[in-house]
Amino acid sequence: MTLNEQDLRLILAQFEGKRVAVVGDVMLDRYYWGRVSRISPEAPVPVVEVESEQVRFGGAANVANNIRCLGGTPLLIGLIGDDHPGKTFTEMLQDQGMDTEGLVVDGGRPTTIKTRVIAAGQHVVRVDNESKADCPEHLQHRIVDAVKYRIQQIDAILIEDYNKGVMTKGVIDELLAVARKYGKIVTVDPKFNHFLDFKGVTLFKPNRREAEEVLGGRFRTDAEAEVAGKKLLDLLGARNVLLTRGEQGMSLCEAGGGVTHIHTAAANVQDVSGAGATVISTLTLALASGVDVQTASRLANCAAGVVVGQVGIVPVTPEELLHAALHCAEQRVN
Numbered sequence: 268m269t270l271n272e273q274d275l276r277l278i279l280a281q282f283e284g285k286r287v288a289v290v291g292d293v294m295l296d297r298y299y300w301g302r303v304s305r306i307s308p309e310a311p312v313p314v315v316e317v318e319s320e321q322v323r324f325g326g327a328a329n330v331a332n333n334i335r336c337l338g339g340t341p342l343l344i345g346l347i348g349d350d351h352p353g354k355t356f357t358e359m360l361q362d363q364g365m366d367t368e369g370l371v372v373d374g375g376r377p378t379t380i381k382t383r384v385i386a387a388g389q390h391v392v393r394v395d396n397e398s399k400a401d402c403p404e405h406l407q408h409r410i411v412d413a414v415k416y417r418i419q420q421i422d423a424i425l426i427e428d429y430n431k432g433v434m435t436k437g438v439i440d441e442l443l444a445v446a447r448k449y450g451k452i453v454t455v456d457p458k459f460n461h462f463l464d465f466k467g468v469t470l471f472k473p474n475r476r477e478a479e480e481v482l483g484g485r486f487r488t489d490a491e492a493e494v495a496g497k498k499l500l501d502l503l504g505a506r507n508v509l510l511t512r513g514e515q516g517m518s519l520c521e522a523g524g525g526v527t528h529i530h531t532a533a534a535n536v537q538d539v540s541g542a543g544a545t546v547i548s549t550l551t552l553a554l555a556s557g558v559d560v561q562t563a564s565r566l567a568n569c570a571a572g573v574v575v576g577q578v579g580i581v582p583v584t585p586e587e588l589l590h591a592a593l594h595c596a597e598q599r600v601n
Contacts, residue, residue, distance in 0.1 A: 279585045281556035282338040288414050291427030293345035294325035294379040303386045315386050327427035333548035336582035344369035344413045352378035369413045401432045411441045422555040423452035430458040439464050456547040470507040489528045496520030507560050519564045529568050542571045569595050
């Protein structure tokens with residue numbers, strides 16, 4: 268990355284106040300931290316003695332929180348249950364000063380909670396409490412309307428799909444139609460169910476495993492990743508595809524023919540949870556700030572390098588991103 272500190276500070280300053288509608292599957296991430304000193308006499312499993320616990324934003328909510336921490340203004344739109352976790356989730360958003368008007372209550376499903384048990388810095392088990400049923404049609408209209416009514420005020424639409432029922436084909440089609448009508452940036456972090464339904468978006472960001480399952484084959488080398496990216500460009504009519512490849516970095520394919528392979532910025536990987544959310548958050552804010560897609564992708568790569576060095580899902584701050592980007596420039600990682 269050739270940007271100097273002054274350039275980077277200017278870009279990060281432009282993040283401030285950018286309004287991003289984050290539409291997708293919201294969750295709570297609950298953590299139990301402890302230690303293991305014995306095996307259970309009831310079954311051959313470790314006994315974790317809990318020392319602390321914490322509840323954090325997960326899924327699309329983690330994306331919204333990343334945007335907030337980077338200086339943007341998220342409008343989070345998704346489903347919660349009519350339950351205690353749903354109330355907790357709403358209170359957490361309010362405590363962080365985030366808008367809750369985009370939350371839609373579905374009394375037929377629980378608020379999604381992913382519980383992780385961690386001992387000695389290692390994940391022991393994860394427990395998911397969730398529903399994957401499609402959002403009822405009458406609530407789909409409310410989700411789309413939450414974007415439509417604010418479309419003039421937002422700078423970008425970020426779709427975060429975890430296949431938990433919010434992103435139905437009808438919701439996707441209507442969101443993309445309104446984005447086209449008003450010329451809004453649309454970025455997508457997809458999952459399997461509707462992978463090829465996101466037509467004509469600004470940037471499509473699958474990970475390698477998702478692309479391999481949908482397209483078939485293995486995309487391990489730069490050349491193979493380029494083939495996958497160009498095929499997705501053709502299938503989706505997207506302007507850009509950014510294929511994230513774990514320890515092999517990222518590959519950006521542009522509709523104009525440009526291809527950029529970006530080496531990973533992660534020096535010490537502790538936990539990859541939430542890295543994808545960090546990437547799409549940073550990318551979207553950068554694009555909404557007028558940054559070119561190559562620079563935006565490199566910044567997102569640096570942000571991911573920060574969060575995977577920590578255990579648990581945590582947002583990246585502007586100062587952390589600045590220092591990471593400067594380090595990448597010094598090491599010529601990007």
